């Protein structure tokens with residue numbers, strides 16, 4: 001199947017995203033139905049193993065205007081293989097610091113002779129064998145987003161972005177802030193400047209750039225600098241904030 005998200009990134013069409021960290025396929029469906037362009041199924045900080053990501057992918061598949069993106073726990077070739085086989089087309093790999101790490105991710109997503117992904121087309125990815133030419137089509141349907149979230153990564157940004165097979169770059173401001181000595185403080189001017197600079201450099205390279213931040217100033221500056229796939233919220237936080245606000249309206253009133 002065509003990867004509409006990959007195409008939208010290529011075309012530079014703004015894609016608004018939302019983070020799923022718990023709740024299984026029901027939460028995935030709810031978020032997909034809410035109008036966002038992509039749902040990030042978070043295998044890094046969320047409580048999802050591969051077998052739990054699969055039904056989330058199936059739930060989002062009912063909403064063709066919304067694309068699932070699976071974030072892995074880390075750069076791990078086994079996790080890449082397993083998630084791709086379950087039908088994840090777009091992977092976000094956190095904590096990429098060097099071009100060599102980016103190349104390892106690309107290799108793990110490609111069948112031989114180009115890469116090292118083990119071949120089996122009778123998976124959900126190959127529609128259980130119904131896609132006869134999955135072996136040759138897979139490369140075009142898959143989309144790799146690498147996450148840069150340290151000073152070292154930003155120092156290597158141009159080299160990482162030049163790796164053939166990297167489709168987009170996502171800045172992780174929370175980890176970057178921690179790496180810069182400001183854990184939990186995305187408002188630090190040095191962090192804000194570093195994020196804006198990274199996005200502007202990616203834009204200059206023609207590389208789609210994205211970000212997840214709840215900091216309104218950072219989000220505004222990222223958009224102005226050219227970020228084109230931005231996540232705006234996270235399930236647990238949204239639910240907590242709504243629950244607390246509702247209670248506050250009545251308790252003690």
Ligand code: 3PY
Nearest residue numbers: 172173174175176212
């Ligand atoms: C980060 O901010 O570090 C993330 O990984 C998500 O945005």
